[in-house]
Amino acid sequence: MSDCRADDHRTRVVDDAPGQQPALDLIELLFFAYRDFVGDADRRLAADGFGRAHHRVLHFVSRNPGMTVAGLLDLLRITKQSLNRVLKELLEKDYVAQREGEADRRQRLLYVTEAGAALVHELAVLQSARINRALAECAPGARIHVVDFLGAMVDWPAPEGRRAVTREKG
Numbered sequence: 346m347s348d349c350r351a352d353d354h355r356t357r358v359v360d361d362a363p364g365q366q367p368a369l370d371l372i373e374l375l376f377f378a379y380r381d382f383v384g385d386a387d388r389r390l391a392a393d394g395f396g397r398a399h400h401r402v403l404h405f406v407s408r409n410p411g412m413t414v415a416g417l418l419d420l421l422r423i424t425k426q427s428l429n430r431v432l433k434e435l436l437e438k439d440y441v442a443q444r445e446g447e448a449d450r451r452q453r454l455l456y457v458t459e460a461g462a463a464l465v466h467e468l469a470v471l472q473s474a475r476i477n478r479a480l481a482e483c484a485p486g487a488r489i490h491v492v493d494f495l496g497a498m499v500d501w502p503a504p505e506g507r508r509a510v511t512r513e514k515g
Contacts, residue, residue: 385471393438393464398431400468406441407457407465413446414453419502440464 386400405420406412412420418428432455435441440461446452457465480488 382472382475385475386468389464389468389471395434398427399435399440402428402431402435403440403457403461403465404468406455407462410456411454414455417455435461 383397383400387397390396390400401421402417405417409416409420414425414428414432418425421428432441436443438460439458442456442458444454444456446454480491483491
């Protein structure tokens, strides 16, 4: 069953086998958890005129310095058109810097600036606080189960995709 304590705000947690009834309680919890998790960051991002798309770009560029625009498009599974506006704003406001590739000058390599790194850190602190509060409500060792569960929810593009995204970085 669950490694977390049952509280008033929680409905019964189902252990349905695949093919059984939909896990509506888990679906609802995921909706609410996502709403509140991103809400913390949304409020801070709004102060700079940014939104969730800006956050995703900043997060992954910060975690993968020097990544190409093409690599970012693949990772986020978005179109070039949808990235262009967001990236343009981050470049203009000096949160992201773009450099030519050394081997291929057509490549655009992305890096967060000092301001970008500071914002990424501030957002990570906000969101980590929520995660840590939730984990504190769970049994010791629950973190690995949460990581396994969330990782299993993702449609990874290749076997190495999960390792590349979830590896520990500084």
